[in-house]
Amino acid sequence: MLKANDPSLRSWIPVSPDSDFPIQNLPFGIFKTAHRSPRVGVAIGEFVLDLVAVAEFGYFDALNINKKVFGSDALNDFIALGKPAWRAVRERISDLLNEKNMALQSQKEARKQCLLLQSDVQMLLPVRIGDYTDFYSSIDHATNMGKMFRDPANALLPNWKHIPVGYHGRASSIVVSGTPLHRPKGQLKPADAEVPTFGATKLLDFELEVAFIIGKPTKLGDSISTAEAENHIFGLTLFNDWSARDIQSWEYVPLGPFLSKNFGSSTSPWVVTLDALEPFRVKGYTQDPKVLPYLEYSGDRNIDINLEVSILPAVSSSGVENGQETVVCHSNYKYMYWTMEQQLAHHTVNGCNVNIGDMMASGTISGPEEGSVSVSGNVRGKFCRRSKLIYQPAVTAFPRATGFSSFSSPNFLMTHSCTGISSGLSGIQLYGFPFSASCASSLRACVKPDPFRKPSFSSNWNTFRIMRSRSCAVSPRRTFRSICFCRE
């Protein structure tokens, strides 16, 4: 076991038992404040450790690394130092924060300069992303889709168990969690319409995914084996793959999703190193039929990370702003059929080169049991029913005004950009989408715009904001949570 992963370690910084950031995690990110330029930070409890400050106080002097990398607006330069450096820096930070180590603990001025409250800093996109790839590697997700939209007896497409299916996405529009996204416009063509019309999406959702970040580049023509793959991965983030399903259904034949996805994707600001996740490796699915030799691997290569989606509505059912956060579903990263190592081996087997900062997302992660897509509180239901409300709560909070009508009207569904399941919280709906290529069974969430905040609310609003993504980091000790919502 890596020394920094020892579960008995305790920090002199108070860390709540349910914090995502115990001393065993120590994820890396980029932050800035009004007085500090963008730089590398590490999360510990409710604090962020400023690595520029740590270096300036000489705490990295023994490491023999170029300290300038910490003053960058992206982790790429730090990552380029290589895995031994990532590991050495994490070990050193673990030492410095260890309750038994007085080096930083006893120095008041250094402490003050090196530690800031996370609530006082602004987190930025952690890496400069060269290329972004999205996989489709959850067998339960793919099977659910196949059962619903094709043949229950042959739910998976013929290539699915042979290939970690993936496709290229847009890198330029990946933003850090909390960045406002604009409600995308595009061509919409309901199945019964003769021709498409133009307008804002009426079916916005996201797929909760986990992404890995390339830590070691390859040259064009080189391939990465499954055994070598982990040395090419720096760490993991949470990834929300926002999707406009009505745009997608019309555009995606024959070359795949395009405008329905590239208006924006959100990543967590904190990148959890693969090192920190090592204790959570578990056995994956038995792969049958046997995969081709270049995809074979040994050992436990899945990772046990709890995933959940919570919804924080703009208004509560009684019309009060800032409704109560509600967990609406659970899943786990261990349910991936194809491991990261297999995805990377496949991606490069043809000689495709990868660069530091490239992001590769998992695809929607569903679990094997219906319960793994559970809706808590007063809401229960299955997802992925075709344009159908499964649960219809009271919607007393919605005024019957322009752009709003009752739940029973199709117009309502369209107006509020969501269809499917409502969580029972006013205006919050989760839904499944009626086509197979990208439908998710689990992790779709969208909050309706808040009619109380804009008296002249009309159908022309086009800005969603992801207002909050609390705990958007992989936590090796507990649940990996995604709390995202969007509103006008």
Next chain:
Amino acid sequence: MLKANDPSLRSWIPVSPDSDFPIQNLPFGIFKTAHRSPRVGVAIGEFVLDLVAVAEFGYFDALNINKKVFGSDALNDFIALGKPAWRAVRERISDLLNEKNMALQSQKEARKQCLLLQSDVQMLLPVRIGDYTDFYSSIDHATNMGKMFRDPANALLPNWKHIPVGYHGRASSIVVSGTPLHRPKGQLKPADAEVPTFGATKLLDFELEVAFIIGKPTKLGDSISTAEAENHIFGLTLFNDWSARDIQSWEYVPLGPFLSKNFGSSTSPWVVTLDALEPFRVKGYTQDPKVLPYLEYSGDRNIDINLEVSILPAVSSSGVENGQETVVCHSNYKYMYWTMEQQLAHHTVNGCNVNIGDMMASGTISGPEEGSVSVSGNVRGKFCRRSKLIYQPAVTAFPRATGFSSFSSPNFLMTHSCTGISSGLSGIQLYGFPFSASCASSLRACVKPDPFRKPSFSSNWNTFRIMRSRSCAVSPRRTFRSICFCRE
């Protein structure tokens, strides 16, 4: 008319009448030599003008631009100066090279420092590419495919005349013409096989495309109108979309091409500015049905650029190295149904942001007449016949050795990575591919590996080289040629 576009202009530098680089063109690129670091150059006749040297001699002093941009290893910094600067620099270079202007012409030392033979420099990738998008905008290509593989009466997919269909590709593996590519390996599954096997592609080709380079960025959430689009485009390159069709046919459902494309794409080193192409604007296809308002445009927005593919075999039919170059097909960029402006307006209508250096390729460009895909010399035939040789020349140059057999054997087709039409030159074959998503009717070319160069030639070779891409630039005065070949 822009002053630099005046067809009566003549340069004091000798320019052959059939040169791709008359004074009216002046494309930008990046080059280096053994003694000069990467920098911006402009092509004129057989020379390249070194803009770092031009700036050092003070010839740009009146322009009030940051001259450091010329010393970069990519055009991005120069492009970031903005369209007025591109135009001013091109006008200034046009002046300096004008036969009536003595400023540079009369200065022997400056001439010597500023002008190098193109044959003495190494051209590099012209831009740092953030994101790469490939469109599918040739109606003749899409129609040919639909007729062959679907319904001749309804050849186009329902969305094709409403949407400039496109998808995201891999930016990291775009290389400058002349860069060796590795023959990709991957999963291959013939239709009659039970399970896939692993191996090197047996169906490699390329689609000849034209790409445009983004010259002005947008922010996430912004859209570009068709009227504004030309101000966001710096210029055009020739683009070869290499494709491994046997990998593609197995992997591409449901999310599109992935490993079959991302092992490499080639771009020309020279970027021809949109300014230089202005005199060649022509009327495009009448778009019926009427497009949605955001795709409407006025004026002549297609561009009349002749396109041709030539093949230069590794060996001639008599077994001599460096066989004779043969033009195997013709097309024209004016045959695009969707214009660049429409492509860009569509790409950003959902708020997707674009960055300087992004490349957007046209998709295969086919023409309306069968003759627009003509095979010159002693070879004639249609393309896109399913895995079928249409023309079978003598293949006396091929020894019957390991990895080689006669044309009539399926093994031959596989061994030589190409199927379809042979050009009549030994070992050269053009072919059409048997599936609809990406099949091209025109521009596929591949040269077999040269058995004479490697006595122990076996089926394990995996390096193709694009040995030469002569004249790989858009030329506003004459033919836009792609001469590419690959061999071991």
